[in-house]
Amino acid sequence: MPDTGLLPATALRPTAIAGRVVVIGLGYVGRPLAEAAAAAGFDVTGFDRDAGAAEAAARGWKDLPQAAGALAATPDPDALPPAGTWLICVPTPLDATGQPDLSAVVAALETCQARLAPGALVCLVSTCQPGATNGLCRPVLERGGLRVGQDVFLAVSPERENPGAPDGGPRRVPRLLGAPDPRSLERAFVFWSRIVDSVVPVASPEVAECAKLLENTYRLVNIALMDELHRAFTALGVPTREVVAAAATKPFGFAPFWPGLGAGGHCIPVDPAYLQMEACRAGAASSLVAAALAANEARPRRVVDAVAATMGGCLAGRRVLVLGVTYKPGVADLRGAAPLALLHGLAGRGATACWHDPVIGPRAPGLAAFPRAASPRECPGGAPEAIILGTPQPGFDLGGLAGLAPLVFDPFGLVPRDAAGRVRVV
Numbered sequence: 316m317p318d319t320g321l322l323p324a325t326a327l328r329p330t331a332i333a334g335r336v337v338v339i340g341l342g343y344v345g346r347p348l349a350e351a352a353a354a355a356g357f358d359v360t361g362f363d364r365d366a367g368a369a370e371a372a373a374r375g376w377k378d379l380p381q382a383a384g385a386l387a388a389t390p391d392p393d394a395l396p397p398a399g400t401w402l403i404c405v406p407t408p409l410d411a412t413g414q415p416d417l418s419a420v421v422a423a424l425e426t427c428q429a430r431l432a433p434g435a436l437v438c439l440v441s442t443c444q445p446g447a448t449n450g451l452c453r454p455v456l457e458r459g460g461l462r463v464g465q466d467v468f469l470a471v472s473p474e475r476e477n478p479g480a481p482d483g484g485p486r487r488v489p490r491l492l493g494a495p496d497p498r499s500l501e502r503a504f505v506f507w508s509r510i511v512d513s514v515v516p517v518a519s520p521e522v523a524e525c526a527k528l529l530e531n532t533y534r535l536v537n538i539a540l541m542d543e544l545h546r547a548f549t550a551l552g553v554p555t556r557e558v559v560a561a562a563a564t565k566p567f568g569f570a571p572f573w574p575g576l577g578a579g580g581h582c583i584p585v586d587p588a589y590l591q592m593e594a595c596r597a598g599a600a601s602s603l604v605a606a607a608l609a610a611n612e613a614r615p616r617r618v619v620d621a622v623a624a625t626m627g628g629c630l631a632g633r634r635v636l637v638l639g640v641t642y643k644p645g646v647a648d649l650r651g652a653a654p655l656a657l658l659h660g661l662a663g664r665g666a667t668a669c670w671h672d673p674v675i676g677p678r679a680p681g682l683a684a685f686p687r688a689a690s691p692r693e694c695p696g697g698a699p700e701a702i703i704l705g706t707p708q709p710g711f712d713l714g715g716l717a718g719l720a721p722l723v724f725d726p727f728g729l730v731p732r733d734a735a736g737r738v739r740v741v
């Protein structure tokens with residue numbers, strides 16, 4: 316246990332813990348955590364209310380090398396065994412009005428609460444707003460009369476996984492850990508220390524919650540700043556990537572962010588809204604965060620505007636192919652993907668918008684409205700009149716793109732310029 320100076324080391328002495336873990340929510344976060352817990356010797360049951368997700372996990376686990384502990388998955392809450400540790404890994408999206416939707420977290424807490432044995436630990440892994448552990452989790456868990464810190468234990472350890480990273484997996488990323496009381500912190504510290512290399516206890520749940528939101532808000536604001544400055548540098552005729560690379564030679568005080576189509580996915584454009592919700596409630600809403608969220612949302616629209624302006628102002632009937640549609644390179648996930656906003660924006664202006672992407676399957680939900688091109692040379696009705704680089708997937712031949720269409724739009728500044736001027740940075 317590292318000496319954080321926040322708590323006396325004796326408060327965090329390891330104690331014996333029960334060997335059974337339930338992971339609620341078997342998505343991008345819950346599945347690898349379940350596997351990591353089994354690898355550490357826990358007997359793990361994954362629970363997902365989506366039978367397809369539970370079945371997919373169970374199928375995948377059959378092919379895994381034998382873990383030290385057992386791994387099983389079920390969609391039936393009544394099949395859950397009594398467990399020493401419950402991990403809540405359910406989604407925390409935004410609703411249709413852009414407000415945080417905590418319904419899955421509440422439902423997961425109720426699943427735990429109905430089955431909680433004295434001595435059990437519940438750990439919130441989902442990204443939530445500041446105050447969620449004490450203000451949302453604790454009252455639900457205490458509904459049956461058990462007291463947090465005495466009869467049962469509660470902690471928060473927000474996930475910091477980076478999907479698609481080469482050395483990915485939960486083990487190597489340091490885990491922040493906060494709890495409402497020292498006994499809960501101790502209990503959770505012992506659990507997480509078996510699963511990951513580094514646990515970083517912090518002084519309160521709110522510090523852990525805010526730190527997670529700060530990490531992603533920092534990224535959102537800088538991505539939005541970079542995309543706006545990219546517009547300015549491009550208008551000035553200066554290549555943005557060269558500017559960033561030059562600035563990044565400064566050994567302190569600068570972290571490089573690169574131009575793109577805006578931040579997508581389920582975290583960076585979402586988490587700041589959770590922070591903003593509580594900041595608003597406290598009378599301290601951030602206009603900078605609001606501006607970054609708005610600028611990020613506007614970025615694909617601006618790219619469509621630039622494409623339309625270059626193509627004579629009208630896209631009706633024009634064949635435009637979006638190359639790469641996932642929210643980040645190499646990850647088959649369309650949630651919040653900016654290229655989807657591109658496709659909708661193009662179609663909204665009457666273009667024949669199609670897509671090509673070797674990373675995502677042909678029948679991916681969310682893409683059903685748009686024809687898939689078997690290659691970047693084809694659109695329904697003929698060759699594309701323009702290609703927009705949506706996601707620079709690994710293996711794309713960016714150098715060859717200028718040969719595939721009369722116009723190639725590049726929001727990233729990655730496509731080599733061609734003598735004929737087909738490549739346009741947008």
Ligand SMILES: NC(=O)c1ccc[n+]([C@@H]2O[C@H](COP(=O)([O-])OP(=O)(O)OC[C@H]3O[C@@H](n4cnc5c(N)ncnc54)[C@H](O)[C@@H]3O)[C@@H](O)[C@H]2O)c1
Nearest residue numbers: 340342343344363364365368405407419422423441442474
């Ligand atoms: N995916 C990431 O890389 C990542 C990284 C850091 C943090 N997070 C955070 O982790 C949390 C989980 O994200 P995810 O990407 O794994 O989500 P996900 O959508 O991939 O998976 C969540 C799963 O939970 C299930 N579920 C929903 N409600 C449930 C309930 N009440 N009981 C049982 N199962 C339920 C869903 O069916 C789904 O399979 C979110 O708060 C997210 O913001 C995700």
